[in-house]
Amino acid sequence: MNPIDDQPYRMLIDGRWQAGGEGALFPTYDPATGDVLAQVHAATARDVDTAVRAARRAYDEHWRDTTPRERARLLRRLAALFEREVEKLAWIETRNVGKPITHSRESLSAMPASLDYFAGIIPAVRGDTIPMLNHASVLNFTLREPLGVCALVMPWNYPMTLTLHKLAPALAAGNTVVIKPSEITPLSTLALAALFAEAGFPDGVVNVVNGSGASVGEALVRHPGVARVSFTGGTATGAAIQAAAAADVKRVTLELGGKSPLIVFDDAALDAAVDVAVGDIVKNSGQVCIACTRLLVQDGIREAFQARLETRLAAIRMGDPSDPQTQMGPLVSRAQAERVRAYLDIARQEGATPRSYPDPASRPETARGFYVPPTLLTTADNGMRTSQEEIFGPVQSLIGFKDEAQALRIANDTRYGLAAVVFTRDGGRALRMARRLESGSVAVNTGVRTSVDAPFGGYKHSGIGKERGLEAILENTQLKNVKYDTSL
Template sequence: MARSQGIKDFRCFIDGEWTEASSKETFESFDPFTGKVWAKIPKCDSRDVDRAVIAARRAFDSGDWSKLNATQRGHLLRRLGDLIARDADHLAATEVQDNGKLYAEMRGQVGYMPQWFYYFAGMADKVEGAVQPIDKPDMFTYTRHEPVGVVAAITPWNSPLLLLTWKLAPALAAGCTLVIKPSEFTSASTLELMRLVEEAGFPKGVVNVITGFGQDVGEAISTHNGIDKIAFTGGEVSGRRIAQQATGNFKRMTLELGGKSAQLVFPDANLDNAVKGVVSGIFAATGQTCIAGSRLLVHRSIHDEFLEKFLELAKTARMGDPMEMTTQVGPVTTQTQFKRVLSMINMAKAEGAEVAMGGKPADRPECGDGWFIEPTVFTGVRNDMRIAQEEVFGPVLSVIPFTEDDEAYQMANDTPYGLAAGVWTSDMARAFTAAKRLRAGTVWTNTYRAVSYMMPFGGFKNSGVGRESGQDAIYDFLETKSVWLAFNKDVPNPFVMR
């Protein structure tokens, strides 16, 4: 797939119009493979946040969107899914040029995205209240579910479109309107998606995108009293700051934050499959995923054999241009993250961890001038080392041996995070026990990095609050209202609670 030539100028999308930032300023977006500027993005500020929130509020309260019924909203969602399927090649290529992830993976992600819109299109008119039995005489009571209002969706740079979809589809199905802030590093693909939102026929103001930096746009969103809910995916530090800032009007929140996920390999595992799963968990997406299986907990009895097989496969990983379908490991998305991953590698060395593979920037002709780091494996790691406790968000694996199952579960749970875990075993009793013992929002057994629009996703502990995808996701964008109807002829004593 060819990358775009020249420098593209983008506009933000507010109230159905393509517009410059109020400041008239732009900032540069870099192609992680070439290290060169490929796009200019509007540098919005609090004035643009106000414009977007006013548009979203008007659309929610009194615009054409507020007059649509749930079935009609579902038709628009399905139409958007069809348009994404039609333009999947272009959307995927835009995302690759903006964030450096593999075209092979991004094309698969974008091709799968329509399923979220189809799924929640079907759910839009299946949200039902209920008649409630009540212990009061002469009363009829029922519940109804109503959209929470204006939702701010704040997305990260590693999978902008997919992680936006996890928020956009259920929010629209619920009847909410949105103000979207993509990462300043990867705004282009979200803006391209807005062309399809426009083509699908969504009324003005229903979906708005403002681009810019955290201090200019992010804070204005978090503190804005016109926003009713924030749906955020990103780092723990940013998530905590958003949660603190959002208390002004008690915004509802869904926070999907970081992870330090463990993959547990037991002695009865199919080692060849486990090797592939551990490679996928840490080196796919260059380790730039919240569910990266960055800790390998492997039984001592198979430690050496497993590590030998693992390193043999990992060393064959093809690095290079992420636009090429044969590339398996692409660049780090940002120069800042590139430097951070290298600093974490150096920290691990200083802690006494041993480099079994990699441990440095990639110096290969096929990597060009991009921000590449060699897939890295550390042995001799203790679970209390910083490299085993802190999220790296790069292609860095810590290998830690264990002897007893209880020891493995204890170490797997002994981090501030609880997003995901992997279990490799042929013993189904052990698989069910592990699923119960591991404190993580997702536990994969004999597979890794599998997601679906049908399955809820989210974390325990510092990995977040709430769930995305699955049937329950739509209720995070709804409020439950209790309705009481009295039909007694005489009003009882007004000074006594009924």
Template sequence: MNISAKAVAVEIHGNFVDGHEIEAGGGSMLDVHNPATGEVIAQIPNSSADDVDLAMRSARAAFESREWGGMDVRARARLVGRLADAFEANLEQLYRLETLNNGRPLNETRAQLSRLPDFFRYFAGLALARRDAVIPVEGSYLSYTLRTPIGIVANCTPFNHPLMILCKSLAAVLASGCVTVVKPSEYTPLTTLKLAQIFVEAGLPPGVFNVVNGLGQSAGKMLAEHSDINKLVLTGGTEAGRIAGAAAAKVFAHQTLELGGKTPVMVFDDFELDRAVNYAAFGAFIGAGQTCVCASRHLVQASIYDEFVAKLKAKTESIRIGNPFDPATQLGPVISARQRDRVLSYCAIGCADGARLVTGGAAARVTGHENGYFVQPTVFADVTSRMRIFQEEVFGPFTSVTPFKDEDDALRLANDSPFGLAAAIRTRDVARAHRIAARVKAGIVWINDHHRLDPASPWGGVGSSGVGREFGTESFDDHFSTKSVMVATHDQPFDWYRDTATQRRLN
């Protein structure tokens, strides 16, 4: 069924605190737009310090309660499994709400969100499999560790993948026994509010999952610098990460920051060209290019460079731009007029710096959606490493192509960036693929693929792309404090001050 977004009335939302939606006390309201039409579809509060503090108090009370904090590990794992089932039962509603709110084509949204329930099942499994260590030590002692949940996780999520990026953190939070206060992007709060409601209805105790709405520079900042947070999780721009990370460091909170990216894709001449072009289009334009792992720098061996550029031009111009609810649509709008203008400004920058505009470079017109924030998928060629479009994150349907001579040249270009979130390699030479994977500066490397993730595989970057890891045991373990316990198993008398001269060991 083709759904008309225009039929959706403007909804007024508050914050989600202590198990239900409440009116915020801040006073001012923010408009939430449908990026495909520019229409206002909802309003949310710009939360005040008092609103943030109320959510934090609710989270702390839940963490210390018998209902959640005192819950048996196996009971909690079973509950997280039921939350996954509830998520799955509501997928159709969540698909459509997320497409309405962030403009991704429905087919993309469905393909992404359908995997999310298994994030919770994976971390529930880790909770069941968790074992604390017994450590062999010198002497007649038993040494072991105890891990306890760290407490409140403050989570600031972005607009590009509202539910997916939330769930990367939320699944570990709930399975570990922590609690959270989430500040979703002011552009895309609707599915976060809906998921909180779904989870409470499925049995999650009140206060475990709270949501405060508002602008990043106000509500987000107040959350990151709150004196009672124990861990900060933020996905966003590098500068936002620096500011939020510095604030959280003042209270010595754990941090996981996934920040900017400028993913290099190294294409060698032994790889099938058409397949490389198809991966290039997917990596660059999925999600309208609004991903931190966007394939934004294609580095192509000189012997196939011209043919690659020609084929990528043809592939890019075949992509269907349109109404995100139309099953035929392959590319939706960017999130806002501001983001559209930013992407178009980089088109002008690329031309001014001497890069060759291969295709795109302008706003796209979609019949019936004239006020939407659509941008033509854009390809620049003959880009050098000194150009701004090679170095700076654009965050839109925008990619560049640069030739390289050999493996060392490809690596030099790939590593010529302050970012280090992801990288991709296209080659049939197995030894070369592993050599490059070891030397490229990135936290994630794809060989002959792109944009793949799994809850068991760690996700995160190096350099200006952030710190910490989501997914995997690395993420789960970072939600605990480790306590070391040392037990004397001998029965020998001890009096240091009587036998000081004969003692041979102090520690």
């Protein structure tokens, strides 16, 4: 299936598809081959200004006053259209991101239910009545109101899924949006944008501008007409966005990096723990913020765990993402593949031993493209750069520990705090670890499974604010207090 358009991809501004103001194009690539996949029109600062003004006009003229029932109806209509187009959208994501088609289908098939969820919880966005302690005649209550124009700055690893998880709560709360997809993987977001008019969303409610973070992203973040910025990506970029947004005191939600630990005690269900380790290194080629990239394994079972893990990794089928039998595809770009390989050199210099499975050079279908095999860093310790810095690829460090206290110290010894996984049959220990781990999400005896109905966000340098769940809609609102003296 070839779902890629031959013509350059345009931007959606105020309900119209248009080229950038200067006519500039940039390429996006097929990670499996390294070939140019499509050309995309690049926005200028003036285009960003036009998009923000269109979003604000749509907000002021009608969207902020749209009833909750109408917003819910439109989100459900979008869910139905998404379900109709899910196969095409999955193929676009596979071609542009490089993830196996089975993975794209699995992740995107859940999106209609996510849209339905946010449509369904809109009535839960409401204020409270607060008793006045000293004034019986004063009615004291709060209102939840939308913010205005929200800028959604997207990453390249899950462009469609993460766009919808930002977009749906913003629209549900009554905001309008301007989306900037990653310049590396913009195609699925642009295909999604084509559904909004058919769903019945008014012009200007959803806008999409293409281009780099350094130009288009910065212009969007700094625009005075933007009330809120939601960003998913690297911690350094997130910090820069927070600083830029501070000039106008914008609301900011940041979902940033991770260096999540998988903590395996000697009483664990070993095969289940290995399943999680394999899944986290193979899924999307390890380009997942919540992936457990530090494997903390109790000393008594470390050798057995490593042996089982190596057996599983050696059997991974890495290859063409369009082949349904493929379990792991390439990395998203040449730059990302080079970054990961550079970290493997750093690991050797630090005294770790990289062990890769399988060798991509032995397979004809991986001779081209941006392939890096799953790699386990043995003889690692938590002080190494490869244990502390987010590599964002199929690399895991294997680190031993003696007891619960040491496991907790190692797990928390990182600037990140996005997720953590604990495997133990001791219920008391599981709860102690869950309470003391400095992570926004903790899973016990299972992998970290994000879900639309549960809040998601990190501690420390892993971010600010929450996405998903009711908290995601509340992040898109402001709270107003009203006091009304009924005696007058």
